Amino acid sequence: MTKHKPVILIGMMGVGKTSVGKLLASALACDFVDVDKKIVAAEGKTIPSIFENHGESYFREIEANTIEKLVACDQRVVIATGGGAVMTPRTADLIWYKGVSVWLQSDVTVLLKRIGTDPNRPLLQEKDAADVLKKLEKARSPVYKRADIHVISGVEPLEITLKKVLEKLDAFTK
Numbered sequence: 001m002t003k004h005k006p007v008i009l010i011g012m013m014g015v016g017k018t019s020v021g022k023l024l025a026s027a028l029a030c031d032f033v034d035v036d037k038k039i040v041a042a043e044g045k046t047i048p049s050i051f052e053n054h055g056e057s058y059f060r061e062i063e064a065n066t067i068e069k070l071v072a073c074d075q076r077v078v079i080a081t082g083g084g085a086v087m088t089p090r091t092a093d094l095i096w097y098k099g100v101s102v103w104l105q106s107d108v109t110v111l112l113k114r115i116g117t118d119p120n121r122p123l124l125q126e127k128d129a130a131d132v133l134k135k136l137e138k139a140r141s142p143v144y145k146r147a148d149i150h151v152i153s154g155v156e157p158l159e160i161t162l163k164k165v166l167e168k169l170d171a172f173t174k
């Protein structure tokens, strides 16, 4: 039953998956899990250091394993994934088939304001962050589009985005 499936937030880095996810979990009275945080705790390393020491493909492998475990429990939980998770086919299958997927989308200008200089985003380091974000968005949007639910999250307060997610989720799970 859809009502018992995990709600999985996807979308570009900086779009607000963690912030909206926490509010959403509280509104749905269920647990919230941030996949990146789980990985950091399990590996005992920051995301940039995992990328640097083991490479992105290692990160994608543990990201897929982490999501696989999280969606295995047949109960409602809100999961915030990293922006690139959907680009790994195994992870994408878990997201599309085991959960209700919610794509949060913001303009690159909004993303850039939020995270342009964040040292915790390895993919944005040592390069023109605007250019990187634009290219990633172009490559990922066709995949994000597969989500069950699509919500535009601009510069409005988080509560407004939350309201939009809750309304669409309600309509989807009816």
Ligand code: S3P
Pocket (backbone or CB within 6 Å): 011, 012, 013, 014, 017, 036, 047, 081, 082, 083, 084, 085, 120, 121, 122, 123
């Ligand atoms: C990534 C986004 C990050 C994190 C890693 C890779 C990406 O998560 O998983 O740095 O490929 O877009 P957030 O989307 O939470 O920033």
